[in-house]
Amino acid sequence: MWDFFFNKPANSEPIASVPVHPITRAMLEEAPDGSLYRLGHSTILLKLRGGWWITDPVFCERASPVQFAGPRRFHAPPIAIDELPPLDGVILSHDHYDHLDYRAVRQLAGKSKVFLTTLGVGDRLIGWGVPADKVLQYGWWQDVEINGLRFTATPAQHFSGRGLRDGNRTLWASWVIEDGDQRIFFSGDSGYFPGFAEIGKHFGPFDLTLMETGAYNEHWPYVHMHPEQTMQAHQDLLGRWLLPIHNGTFNLSMHPWWDPFERIVQLGRERAVPVATPMMGERFSLQAPHTGSRWWQDMMVAQDAAPDVALARH
């Protein structure tokens, strides 16, 4: 813990802001079904059957109980909540600060038709002022059909809590999203565990997996995945395209900030798995998937050459 707070390597944060493709309301209104935008960390905006869905919406400056301390964003969100079109639903994996943003939830309460959450997290939302009839909470393997889409809360190996006395009182989960025979997996946060193979058996193959890789550390191997485990989990799930999340936005571990991207792309090459790394805010199409550019590499080379200037933006 001492190292985590006081001896963070300089390269665990970028020297300059991570580049962002700004998104406008008009762009979203014109976007075809199957459009997907990474807004940061584990926040994914997704258009299915004409409706918009968002996973783990975090728009705040710091993933922390307070806004004067704690991990600060590497980039601004590509679009503000006010600019977002009305949403069919918010999908929440668990209640950690880098996944559940109080102010975002309050702002989305009027904008989103439903909040799909895990057991206990829904009670938090109601306590925060989200109308109870919009809150749907599930245990693992429970599902709901909305507007022709099926959402299933599936297992994850993680933990929960936002304070000192609420550890593991609410559930954590991953989510399976089915649109006819098109299937998407959203990992939430998880360590590597046999649940991925089980989910793959029930729901695979997946057209796209949104997989956490980032914030890993040898001291907490059971609650987050190293890139090799992320790749294995993707294969256990019978995934086709892999889009790595939980990286590039907050400094939550000791590794260089580009490490998750570099390693997962390398593993993709070795195992012939297509890995998509869209820039924050760049459109990714489920109908015509593309790897996107490896946008972090120039920043990585520049920062490696000048390690001392890291953290200068603070």
Ligand code: ZN
């Ligand atoms: Zn977490």
Ligand code: ZN
């Ligand atoms: Zn997390």
